[in-house]
Amino acid sequence: MAKHLSVGRIVLYAALVLMAAYYLLPLYVMLSTSVKTLDDIRAGNLISLPHAITLDAWSKAWSSACTGVQCEGMKGFFWNSVKMAVPSVLLSTLIGAINGYVVSMWRFKGSDALFTMVLVGCFIPFQVVLLPMATLLGQLGIANTTTGLVVVHVVYGLAFTTLFFRNFYVTIPDELVKAARIDGAGFWTIFFRILMPISGPIFMVCVIWQFTQIWNDFLFGVVFAAGESQPITVALNNLVNTSTGVKEYNVDMAAAIIAALPTLFVYMVAGRYFVRGLTAGAVKG
Amino acid sequence: MAALSINNVCKTYTGGTEVLKGINIAIEDGQFLILVGPSGCGKSTLLNMIAGLDDISSGDILIGGERVNDLSPKDRDIAMVFQSYALYPSMSVRQNISFGLEIRKLPKAEIDATVERVATMLQITHLLDRKPSQLSGGQRQRVAMGRALARNPSIFLFDEPLSNLDAKLRVEMRTEIKLMHQRLKSTIVYVTHDQIEAMTLGDRIAVMKDGVVQQFGSPQDIYDNPANLFVASFIGSPSMNFIPATIVESGGKLGVNICDDRGCVVLPLPHERDKLAAWVGKEVIFGIRPEQITDARTAHREGLPEMSCHIDVIEPTGPDTLVFVSLNKTKVCCRTHPTEAKRPGESMELVFDVSKAVLFDPASEKRIA
Numbered sequence: 001m002a003k004h005l006s007v008g009r010i011v012l013y014a015a016l017v018l019m020a021a022y023y024l025l026p027l028y029v030m031l032s033t034s035v036k037t038l039d040d041i042r043a044g045n046l047i048s049l050p051h052a053i054t055l056d057a058w059s060k061a062w063s064s065a066c067t068g069v070q071c072e073g074m075k076g077f078f079w080n081s082v083k084m085a086v087p088s089v090l091l092s093t094l095i096g097a098i099n100g101y102v103v104s105m106w107r108f109k110g111s112d113a114l115f116t117m118v119l120v121g122c123f124i125p126f127q128v129v130l131l132p133m134a135t136l137l138g139q140l141g142i143a144n145t146t147t148g149l150v151v152v153h154v155v156y157g158l159a160f161t162t163l164f165f166r167n168f169y170v171t172i173p174d175e176l177v178k179a180a181r182i183d184g185a186g187f188w189t190i191f192f193r194i195l196m197p198i199s200g201p202i203f204m205v206c207v208i209w210q211f212t213q214i215w216n217d218f219l220f221g222v223v224f225a226a227g228e229s230q231p232i233t234v235a236l237n238n239l240v241n242t243s244t245g246v247k248e249y250n251v252d253m254a255a256a257i258i259a260a261l262p263t264l265f266v267y268m269v270a271g272r273y274f275v276r277g278l279t280a281g282a283v284k285g
Numbered sequence: 286m287a288a289l290s291i292n293n294v295c296k297t298y299t300g301g302t303e304v305l306k307g308i309n310i311a312i313e314d315g316q317f318l319i320l321v322g323p324s325g326c327g328k329s330t331l332l333n334m335i336a337g338l339d340d341i342s343s344g345d346i347l348i349g350g351e352r353v354n355d356l357s358p359k360d361r362d363i364a365m366v367f368q369s370y371a372l373y374p375s376m377s378v379r380q381n382i383s384f385g386l387e388i389r390k391l392p393k394a395e396i397d398a399t400v401e402r403v404a405t406m407l408q409i410t411h412l413l414d415r416k417p418s419q420l421s422g423g424q425r426q427r428v429a430m431g432r433a434l435a436r437n438p439s440i441f442l443f444d445e446p447l448s449n450l451d452a453k454l455r456v457e458m459r460t461e462i463k464l465m466h467q468r469l470k471s472t473i474v475y476v477t478h479d480q481i482e483a484m485t486l487g488d489r490i491a492v493m494k495d496g497v498v499q500q501f502g503s504p505q506d507i508y509d510n511p512a513n514l515f516v517a518s519f520i521g522s523p524s525m526n527f528i529p530a531t532i533v534e535s536g537g538k539l540g541v542n543i544c545d546d547r548g549c550v551v552l553p554l555p556h557e558r559d560k561l562a563a564w565v566g567k568e569v570i571f572g573i574r575p576e577q578i579t580d581a582r583t584a585h586r587e588g589l590p591e592m593s594c595h596i597d598v599i600e601p602t603g604p605d606t607l608v609f610v611s612l613n614k615t616k617v618c619c620r621t622h623p624t625e626a627k628r629p630g631e632s633m634e635l636v637f638d639v640s641k642a643v644l645f646d647p648a649s650e651k652r653i654a
Contacts, residue, residue, distance in 0.1 A: 109299070175371035178338050183385035183432075184359035193384075197375030 034058060034253035041249055057250035061258060065251050067238040074255050076228070077235035082262075084146050084221075084231055085214045088153035093206040095154070096161020097199065101191050103162070104169035105177045115166060121159030126219050129156075137224060144226040152224055153214045160213075161206050168202035169195065204273030211266050232259045287349030287362075287439035287472055288314045289335070294344035296330055296496075304330050306496045307344070312489055314349075315470045319487035321477055323519070327496040328476045329444060335474060336442050337361050349439055359388075364433035365442040368449060370425045372417035378404075378428050379413040382435045403431045423454045430465075443475040447482065459485060480520045484508065492516045509641060514570065514650035517643065523575050523607060526617045529647065530571040532564045541571045541644075543592065543612050550592045552639050556654035561644070569653060570645040575607065575618040577638040580625035584636040593632050601626075608633065 005013075029046050034057050036050040043051075063073035103115040133152055134143065142148035172195070180190045221231040230238075236259045240252050267274070290311040296304040305327045312318045320328040333339040335346055337358035345352050353361050364385075372381050379400055386396045404410045407427045417425055426446065433441055443462075447455045463486055466473055477483055483490050484504045492499045492507060492515075500512040511517035517525045530541040533551055539561050540551040552571075554561065581591070594610040601607075606626035608619045610633075619635055627633040644653040 173369045173371060175367040175369050176373065178333075178336070178358075179365065179367060179371035179432075180373070180384075181338065182336060182358045182363065182365050183436075184388040185384075189388065194373050194375070 030253045030257055034061075034250050034257060036250055038246065038248060038250060057248070058254040058258075060248075061239075061251045061255035065239050065248075065255060066242050067235045068242055074232060074235055074239070074258055077230055077232040078258065080146060080225075080229055080235075081215060081232040084149045084153070084225075085211055085262075088150045088157065088214050089207055089210045091150070092154045092157035092161050092210055093203065096158055096163075096206060097165045097196070097203070098191065099158065099162040100165025100167075100169050101195060104166050104172075105174060105190075105195075106187070115162070118159055118162050121156070122163065124159075126156075130219075130223055134223065143224070144229060146225065146229050149220060149225050149229070149231070152220050153217070156220075157210050157213065160209060164202055164206050164209070165199070168199065172198070201273050204270045208266055208270050208274050212263050215263050288312060288347075289318070289440060289472060289474065290347045291331070291335070292345045292347070294331070294334065294346060295342045296327070296334065296339065297342045304496050305334075305342075308496075308498055310489075310491050310498065310501060312472065312474075315472055317466050317473045317475065317486055317488040319475050319477060319483040319490045320493060321480060321483040321490060321519075322493035322499075324478060325495075326493040328478075328493050331493075332365075332442055332444055332474060332476045335440070336363055336365050362439045363442055364436045364438040364440075365444065366429045366433050366446045368445040370417075370429040370449075372425055372428055372432075374417055377414050377416055378409065378420070378431075381417065381428055382431050385432065385436050399435050399437075403435045406434070407431050422450050423458065426450060426454075426458060430462075434465075434469075439472065441471055441473045443473065445477055446475075447477075448479075462486065481522060484520065490520075492519060494519075511572075511643065511652065513652055514572075514645045517572050517645070521574060523618045523620075525572050525574045525643075526578070526615070527645070528571045528573070528613050528615050528617060529568055530613055531566065531568050532561060532644075534565055539565065541569070543571075545592070545594055545610065545612055547593075547595070550590060552590050552637050552642075554642070554644075554654075555640050556644070560654040564644075564653060568647060570647050570650075572643040572645060573637070573639070574641070575620040577641060578617065578619035578635050579638070580621040581634060581636055582625050583620075583622045584638060586638075589636045589638055591634050591636050594635050595632055596627055596629050598629055599626055608635075610635070 025047070032048075032050055033041060033046070035053045035055065036044075037052070037054055037056070040051050061073060062075050064071055065073045067074075067077070099118065103111050103118075137143040137148045137151070140148070140151075142151065176194060177190055180194050185193065215231075216233060217231070218233045218237070221234045222237075225231060225234070236255055239255050288311070291308050294305060294308045298304060308331060310318065320331060322328050330339060334341050335348075337353065337356060341354050345354055347353065348361060348363070373384065376384065382400050382403060383396045386399060391399075400413070401410075404413055407430060409424065409427050409431060412420060412424055412428070417428065420428065426449075429446070446462075447458055450458060459482060462475075465471075466486075475482075475486060483492075487504050489501065490504055490507050491501045494515055500507055500516045502510075507516060507520055511520065511525075514527065518527070528541075528543065530543055532554075533540055533542050535551050538553050539556075539558060540553045542549055542551055544550075594612070596608055596610055597616070598609040599606055600609070601623060604623075605620045606623045608621050608626055610617050610619065621633075621635075645651065646653050
């Protein structure tokens, strides 16, 4: 570490602080607004500090704000999102792991072509699948249900999770699988006892990626779920757009933060694995 | 323990690439077979086929007299040691060794006893609770061997097991593998690209190139009587000298004409006249190993042909000094006694022991005599 600061360093740090502030400002505005009273909001400006801190807006956003006709806050929709996101993330990650295992370790005739086709799934825009998917869900009898939404997210997420796991497993020497085969292990034993225990980092990458995607998804939520089964992103939109009298910015902000908290939480818990997982295999262990 | 025979085995990949073109090798129970050759010669593919990791396109592989073509690796009663060791990263050394036994559902007491026995034999008892990542290269190598030994298979397969070790450790482990073979009398198939490993370890060596076995025999036989130019150049270090030379008749005897920039000598050939009759006056490749061109003191014997040669370079190795001269415009390596070797630029009397010299057809590269 250099003991003295050169001009270049000072400029660099100043620029970094400025950029950090620029990105943190919206969060600050949301947090401070959410703990202000409506009067406080009207009296000050966006970035002024709250006079008195109150959590009224938070409790209203959670349990009694109106989203459209019913006024029960975000809590029901929050749990909808949990019920949708958790199984979707787990299922898509697990299936992706098996897919990746097969296309990297058990190559068969056409497995590369299959992988390429799966990969194309990463680039299909959401809008393209809306109508056929709606038809399919209707025929399966799971339209407008959380189960239907889970199916959509699992199918859509497979392209990414397969890619992640495949790229991770190709860095593992296939001699490992050969050794296990000679030792007498079969397809599933090799997967669960040899590969899964060393897949921690890429598992975390998949979980973070999928959770963020699925929790934050709006389009599938608004199209494939209705009323009671809507996820929180759709509910947030309804809450902000429900105009009965005064516009309650503090409640909007609190609701928005509630909607964003789980992804932040997942990133904080598992984030350190994210970079590690993405760079795994770059350096041979 | 079991004999191994490989009958007319071919491997063709989809797309038509022929990797192995009719391999025939048979070894007896307890023999140490080396598959040696440059990379891409098909030796690892052949090993994988013996293991059951690669399909056999045609031909048969028999272990202990039983055709194993359609058996899966686990049913062939083999164990394999890989170049990368392929230790299971999440398991301790103990679990690595016992994994194969657990899958075969052996009783717990027997597994524990086996692990203990193998660990003691390889002196890795103190490492049993460590993870592979906490081991050095040599220790990983031992664990990989331990995993194979624990299974007590009828055939051990080694795929370049020493290639990732440093030079000193490689020599040590080489001796240990040989010692293990002498003690266990197990049948071993060992793949390597290192001709020294091939010579030192093998009972039988199969020298391979381009999917064909060039020569199959005992190490000494392959060293002394190479079947063709490739085998002669591949086995032995420093490599055999190949001097283009013309066969001449002088005084009723056949010989090869060898010249340097100051004059020529005719080296008499010990080979049968019949084999060479057709080659008189024609150019052949005269193959002679470095230790067969030496100084008078090392040669011991009187009456061998001598030649005074101009020295280009010398390379002292310690026990010997390699002297490089130019004969028939070809660089030739000679192995001399360190105190007898002259300096570069000087001339030196070199003695040629032609009794083991070999001759090759320059066009087909096959052995003439």
